Amino acid sequence: MPHTLTRRALPLTAATALLGGLLALGAPDHAEAAVPDTIPLKITNNSGRSEPVYVYDLGTQLSSGRQGWADANGVFHAWPAGGNPPTPAPDAAIPGPAAGQSKTIRIPKFSGRIYFSYGQKLDFRLTTGGLVQPAVQNPSDPNRNILFNWSEYTLNDSGLWLNSTQVDMFSAPYAVGVQRSDGTVSSTGHLKSGGWTGFFNALRGQPGGWAGLIQTRSDGTVLRALSPLYGVETGALPANVMDDYVNRVWQKYATSTLTVTPFADQPNTKYYGRVSGNVMNFTNASGAVVTSFQKPDAASIFGCHKLLDAPNDNVRGPISRTLCAGFNRSTLLVNPNQPDTTTANFYQDTVTNHYARKIHAQMADGKAYAFAFDDVGNQESLVHDGSPQQAYLTLDPLS
Template structure:
């Protein structure tokens, strides 16, 4: 799970998954207090690289940053308006070089920026993250990206995320104590340019998601929810598909089987007026959804809110995946396991479609619940020895 506008949200999925895994697994060798993270610069660019390891210290719940040795530094008390955060940057590797730092037991983000340090501030509620859909954000013209991770006693979860934007390309990996290294998030040769070219040629406002600074450098493509927020993408971009879903399930049933390991647990959706009601096998209504707008679908929130429970949340995340992948009309049994049918409708999440199409393994985090059916760019190991982030070419 990667929840829109929720800081360091990967921990929720990691802790949930870990609870299930550890309940079934035999005791594993203890995960050390830190593991090495090697950042390799294969970008082909000559810019200075700045690394930041920011997050929540899992042993205390405090927010802060880690230095290159994995030492924790809590953020100072912030202000209102926000005050400047301490410089948490770590000098990154030059082109063709690598830099190894220590990754502590955090739920956090590893940021990397090209040519300029990022601007972070601290408010009374904690760290203020960059919000580049806001044209006045101080980081809006900086080329940067981030990877999310959770390292805890049950292992490492490390992702390559496109939930907020597509920008500087990179891939991630984990090498277990025993076994082969697992990697994900790597673009196909030419995939960086192919993504932007495809988005640029897509009608309907999708090209407006691309952001370019004054020197001509593409800095990012905003995710469609942020595009709506910024006025770049029409707010009704998915309305036609939603209307067709509403029509279909006014006279037929949408069946949701939210847990792959519980095939007999099913919920049944039918539309009545502006509401889609879900019943259990006994015919009792267990939750209801109002007709969602495009932003709710892209962000998997608001009218498609997914609380961390065992009923509404799992149904909502399944609906979110079905809307973004446009599989709700083609398959009344969700989630759809066959990715050959994803994004085939003329009205779909074109941004997610295009980034998935350019990945070597077909996996990406194109929207918040792209992990439905395990189509997300995430590596995990319960006994990690080494983590990797590789900065890839802009080609």
């Protein structure tokens, strides 16, 4: 099945969802040199693996809104019409660098993904609605036994946004970077030494079903850990895994107030949450109810959707983002003023998003997109520049 159009599923029919909020705010506040139609992306293979690497640049051409892929020179190719059942997509693979080598390609003004796979090419299909993304939570997905991952990016007239992400899964590690006009390079996404093994060992040791997120090949090769959302959806993680925490939050705010200040640059914009009739109602400064939330389940929390849906508006969306971050990080009981950006408070409750907790613990700089709104409080693994000279994708060791 194609991915649904949610923030976690990153459609290639619009600006990448994880970057959507940043794009709205991300235009430089001073004049920059015009961003060229393509910029170089230097891919470095530090994986230590001997298999061939295949790279794909897939997305939406921002100038036309058409979906397609870019070749190594940054030339756009539109997808042909798909079918039902889905038909094989054209081979968009770019041969990647061998172990210890680098290769530079060019990336165009896209909103999309840069995939890379080890050992074999990915199997992409086209439906009448467009590209079908790999969905390895489905055991029959043809990419299930391939070691692969992807980065998300948007390159437009305002610059480059490039991230590493674990929103859907934690798999083959990589880092992203950008060279600025002054020659300096900013990067993020590297694991600590031993971080790959450390993460999986920690997840295996976490009671409560969290080890069920790990996917391996039949020979025992570790491929990835699914996000807890997919864990809940597939039954690998108990659906009630967050219930105890949610119940305690609902109990607390039946008799006290949760204050949400969703915009860091608008400290006077506040909303006040109280639980009544098992619903959390948020009021504005005038006391008028502006939005309400039913008690969320684990899928709503881990996916930041369903009962925690976050529309692209100025009220419900920003409040929902804040609640989503607070539930995933388990900060709602320790701080009635949200968002809580004190990292020492994150993931301290026994009921929390242990997947996100363990990912952040293994990142060299602590930054990751371990759930959809991990950018609340600037915890995301993102590089951005308004005048990018070069982008970087570094494939790191699985050790």
